[in-house]
Amino acid sequence: MNHDPLRPDPDALLADLLRADAQKRPGRLFIFLGMCPGVGKTYTMLRAARQRQLEGVDVLVGIVETHGRRETAELLEGLPFLPLRSMEHRGHNLREFDIDAALARKPQLVLVDELAHSNVPGSRHARRYQDVLELIGAGIDVYTTLNVQHIESQVDTVRQITGVTVSETVPDSILDRAHEIELVDLSVDKLLARLASGKVYMGERAELAATGFFKEANLTALREMALRFTAEHVDRDLEEIRRARRISTPWRTNARLLVGVGPSPYAESLIRWTRRSAMRLSCQWLVVWVEGSRPLARADQERLARSLNLARKLGGEVVSVTGDNVGKALLEVAQERNVTQIVVGKPNRRSLLRDLLTDYVVAHSGDIDVCMVRPILANSRLARTFRKPEAGEAPHQAREYGWTLGISAAIAAVGCAVFAEAGYVFVGLMFLLGIVFASMRFGRGPVLVMATVSALMWDFLFIEPYFTFHIHKWQDVIMFGMFFVVAMCMGHLTTRLREREQAEIRRQKQTAALLRVTQSAALATDPEAGLREALSTINELHRAETALFIRTSNTDRSLSPTPHGAGTFAPSAREWGVIHWVYEHRQAAGRFTDTLPESQATWFPLQTSTAVIGVLGLHLEEDAVLDFSSRVSVEACALQLALVLEKEQMVEAATRAHLLHQSERLQRTLLDSVSHELKTPLTVIQASVEGLASCPRAAESPQAEYLQELNTASMRLQRVVNNLLEMTRIEASVVKPAQEWCLLGDVLQEAVNIATTGDVRRRHPVRIDVPAELPAVQVDSHLLAQAVANVVHNASVYTPDGTPIEISARLPGGGGGAAADSKLVITIADGGPGIRPGDEDKIFEKFYRAEGSPAGGTGLGLSIARGLLRAQGGDITAGARRDGKAGAEFVITLQVSLLAEEEGKPVRAG
């Protein structure tokens, strides 16, 4: 159907809504949880899937590892397979689950084995559980398997029990999304027996075997973990059901946990502990990071970003505040957010700083509980990967050390020159001055080294006895000690002051940049230039390049495939996939994230509370890192941009709507006045002719024939004028369907009344055949009657006198049942010569007149009929009669609402 683009078809809109609704309904996730490999998870999953298949569910095997087990392989037979995707990685040909194919195939249930699996680099997602999340997001049910040691929050416990560090973990939040967790349990003895008989696949798990993973004690502990974990989930489900029935508040209001974290490697373990605890209490939990004035080293930054990402992944709320007194800042957040319990790491070894923090928190927490948790070091694999990037800073540092030593030497040289005149105390002060200057420029390390070197030089060169580190006089010993302390403190304080200043500048820069982004984008008279300015601000701040993609308009939701002109880098064609993913899923993806990390840039959705406006890409230099605070700042900018863009699109849409409304009104007025001007004289002519004809003796007068001709001509003129006006109305989209309940018999009768004025009725018998049981339908009766009338009139003109015209209506789908949207078919058949083959569609064209048509017609009638029907979402086609008789048949199809017969009971008011 080719509708006028200006007027959305209500049925299509409704269908869209329904489809969107269906999309919104997420699929269900079923997890088959086991204590360790070999308990039969895959086997159980396949049996369950076969059962579902028998029930008629469309099951698809996404990826299943049989590990050569015969029983499992047998179960796979007969289940439809999704071919795996081959991927090239470092010369190896690897096979991976094909998420795109699964989404395209859209089965009801997909089997995806091994939830904790890490995908081959180059896949869309880094991890398989992300694939699974996307599947359920698309409304597909998923069966998957998981071992308990792969659950993020259980990793510490597993390490404590077995000594094995598990690297492939899945976040706990995905388990919360599970519709059902089914525990696949096996007694330890039986498992060991299966192990002994070689039924358990060990290949990839050689390391587990080597560390004695499959020891009886370990297995018992893991079994207990799996059982307890499942029990906790069952308990929580129950609790949730109970709560949902009673009240709607999502959290218990009486508990809220807060955990303070820093860049320390212990943070992850604290976050996991808090999450577990919060889950037991089923309460909210916050992760607070207090940003001090000292900038973090690169490794620290990465570790912190990782910890905070983990917190987000586990479902915690991340709050970042600034302040040098960590304890005070934590307590402030705690009080502000009504926290009931603060979690801090228990100092492991004696550390002055940590003790101060915990003491402070305990002393000032008032009625908030403080919980000290023994943290466990995050796994060493990660720590190793962090060391590498620091090497890049070394040359820079070495230069600074060089400088400080050079300055010390220079001072020593000058000191030698003036030493005889001024005395060694003066030289000492010169050294101190040098340290102060140096600390204003260089880092902490070089300054402290300089302080030490200076003190030693002073001692060695200028304090008696010379050229030894020995000091004779006790006053000199004290003076040396004082010098050393003063030098150290000065160096330390000055650098700290400078660092704080720098941090302040950085924060100010970020705030100012955000403000500038908002202002330049929102206040610019030329939106394009404003956007360009806003993006260049982001570029400056992060030393990056940006690209911007915006949706076409707020009615058409598709993303424009060309980057916005304000961007500064052109993403390669390969990026389009990730851009689209970000737009669809409203989540950041690309470089530095877990989704499509191989991408060239990091992509952020431009998201407001109601919609995604577009996607912002940030392309950092090759060796740069996107740290947490930069990411937050980019996200803030993205939000501002989104708001501005949304406003712009709304203003644009409003203007367009206003213009449209204006032009519609104008057209309507014009039509009405033209209609009035044409019809008034016609009325006068018609009435005059009638008046003359009704005169006594008019019939015998010689003018009777003239009168007859006048009458015919005026009738014809009326028809032409009506047709032309109707056509104009349709083309100007002034025709607005107004649906109402009516009886089809009435409508068809009215159509015949309109069409068969004068002697037509005598020339063509019209039969209307509407089944008695046809219920009332909801249509625009006036438009439908007009359309049918045009077809009937057409038939009466093109068929020989005396041939009947048959009109019938039926509901091919039957009238019963849910009657919201049924197809109505009206057939108008005549007994004329029929339609010339090849003309079936042409006759609906404007001004088309079939060869040999009688004179006196505009060729508009049928095209008006089609226009009127399309205006209400229907259509009309023509062809030969299907009952075999000679003649033409016109078939009108229309989607209508039916009145269900049992609802036909009247509502009595009063």
Add this chain to the structure above:
Amino acid sequence: MSTPPRALIIDDEVQLRRLLRLALETRGYEVHEADNGARGLSEAVFRKPDVILLDLGLPDMDGRQVLLRLREWTETPVLILSVRDQEDVKVAALESGADDYVTKPFSTAELLARLTVIQRRAKPAETPVLHAGRLSLDLSQREVLLSGEPLRLTPIEYSLLRLFMQNSGKIITQKQVLTTVWGPNAADQAQYLRVYVTHLRKKIADSGVEIRNEPGIGYRLQVRAE
């Protein structure tokens, strides 16, 4: 027979007014004219017409406004002159108190027939028994006879038929039927009306009376020509 009936034509088209005057005067009407709404209103006050013919498209004000002003003080029957494709306007006018309408270009015979019908109804001839075709309806007994035989009707069907017969020949909008028979809250429940009309039509099928539907507007009870 003492005084001829007075008709007032409110229309801005001179030719149409002249034509209508001609047609009405031959039928014994005393005709007055007004070429805009304001003049029409004052003429209505001075001439006290028995029937008013009102064009919906007037130069100075909307025909419906004229109608509303008229209905503030008089129940004089009003016939609307309209052009095609203004169903919503027609329905609005009928619901604001117009008695019937004709669509331009109209036939003179039809116009005169409508005028007669709406004037007849204006006279408060509250006879206890209504007649139409072979139907008679006794208001006091709540009894309907078809060719002398009692006709069994449900209470709703009776109310419907009574409404149609009281307004025989005159258009009644769907909303008017619904609010009269079902009450003021039922104005948007047109689907039930369809069902009852179908039932009623079956019962009075051979009475010589038909309930005609004018799509988009309403119903009219008509006595079939033999």
